[in-house]
Amino acid sequence: MDSARAAIVTGASSGIGLAVARMLGERGHAVTLVARRPEKLEAAHEQLRGEGLEVQHVAANVGHEADVIHAVAAHRDRYGRLDVLMNNAGVGIGAPIGELDAKRMDIQLATNLRSIPLFYRESLAMLTAAGAEHRNALVVNTASIAGKSGQAWLSIYSATKFGVVGFTQAMNKELSGLGIKSTALCPGFVDTAMADFVKRQIAAEEMIQTSDIVAAVAMLLSLSPGCVIPEIVFERPGGGSLV
Numbered sequence: 557m558d559s560a561r562a563a564i565v566t567g568a569s570s571g572i573g574l575a576v577a578r579m580l581g582e583r584g585h586a587v588t589l590v591a592r593r594p595e596k597l598e599a600a601h602e603q604l605r606g607e608g609l610e611v612q613h614v615a616a617n618v619g620h621e622a623d624v625i626h627a628v629a630a631h632r633d634r635y636g637r638l639d640v641l642m643n644n645a646g647v648g649i650g651a652p653i654g655e656l657d658a659k660r661m662d663i664q665l666a667t668n669l670r671s672i673p674l675f676y677r678e679s680l681a682m683l684t685a686a687g688a689e690h691r692n693a694l695v696v697n698t699a700s701i702a703g704k705s706g707q708a709w710l711s712i713y714s715a716t717k718f719g720v721v722g723f724t725q726a727m728n729k730e731l732s733g734l735g736i737k738s739t740a741l742c743p744g745f746v747d748t749a750m751a752d753f754v755k756r757q758i759a760a761e762e763m764i765q766t767s768d769i770v771a772a773v774a775m776l777l778s779l780s781p782g783c784v785i786p787e788i789v790f791e792r793p794g795g796g797s798l799v
C-alpha cells in the first residue's frame with residue numbers, strides 16, 4: 557500500500573516501543589510492529605488498529621539474523637519505504653560477575669546490540685531513499701543511562717548499551733551525510749514492565765514516563781535537515797545511586 561511515511565519499531569508490543577509506535581501512527585506513519593511473543597504483539601496491533609492507525613505486525617526475535625531479514629522484508633513488501641527505524645527491543649538480565657552465565661550474556665548481546673547493525677544493513681536501501689527524498693530519515697536506538705555510566709550487577713546490559721551509544725555515533729559519521737540521522741536514547745528508569753523489579757524502591761509515578769520518550773522522538777522528527785542530535789540522556793530528579 558502507499559503511505560506518506562513508514563516506520564519500523566522493534567519491541568513494539570509494550571512499554572516505550574508501543575508508545576512511540578502509537579505516536580508515529582498518529583503522525584501518519586504506517587508502522588511495522590516487531591516483537592517476539594505473537595499473542596502480546598497481536599494485542600498491541602489490535603489496540604493500535606482499533607485507534608484507526610495503519611499498522612502490521614511481524615513476530616520476530618531480533619537476536620536472530622534470519623528474523624531481522626524477514627521483518628524488514630515484510631515491511632518493504634507492505635509499505636515500500638522506511639522513514640523511521642526504532643531499534644528499541646531490549647532485555648536486561650542482572651547477575652554479579654562471579655555468576656556470569658554465557659548464555660544469558662549472549663542473549664543480551666544479540667538482542668540489545670547485534671540486532672541493531674543488522675537492522676541498519678537490511679534497511680539501508682529504504683533509509684537511503686528516504687534520506688535522498690527529504691534529508692530526515694531517522695534511526696532511534698534505545699540505549700539506557702546504563703550506557704552512559706556502568707552499572708553494578710547489570711554489567712553486561714551496561715556494556716551492550718554503551719555499544720549502542722558508540723554504534724550510533726559511528727552511524728552518524730557514516731550515514732548522516734546521506735540524510736540518515738541516528739539518535740541514541742539514554743533513559744534512567746522508565747515506568748514500564750522492564751522496571752517492575754525496582755518499583756518497591758522507586759514509585760512508578762516517580763520514574764520517567766513513556767510520554768517523555770515519545771515527546772523526545774516527536775522532537776527528533778521535527779528537526780530541520782541541518783540538525784543531528786546524536787544522543788539524549790533522560791535523568792530522574794534528585795540523583796541518588798539508582799539510575
Ligand SMILES: NC(=O)c1ccc[n+]([C@@H]2O[C@H](COP(=O)([O-])OP(=O)(O)OC[C@H]3O[C@@H](n4cnc5c(N)ncnc54)[C@H](OP(=O)(O)O)[C@@H]3O)[C@@H](O)[C@H]2O)c1
Pocket residue numbers: 566567568569570571572573590591592593594596616617618619644645646647648667698699700701742743744745746747748749750751
Ligand atoms: N524501562 C526502563 O527502565 C528502561 C530504561 C532504559 C532503557 N530501557 C530500554 O528500553 C527498551 C524498551 O524496554 P521497555 O522499558 O519498553 O520494556 P518492555 O515493556 O518490557 O518492552 C520490551 C519490548 O521488547 C520486546 N523484546 C524483548 N526481547 C526481544 C527480542 N529478542 N526480539 C524482539 N523483541 C524483543 C518485548 O516483547 P517480547 O518479550 O514479546 O519480545 C517488548 O515488546 C529496551 O531496549 C530497554 O533496554 C528501558
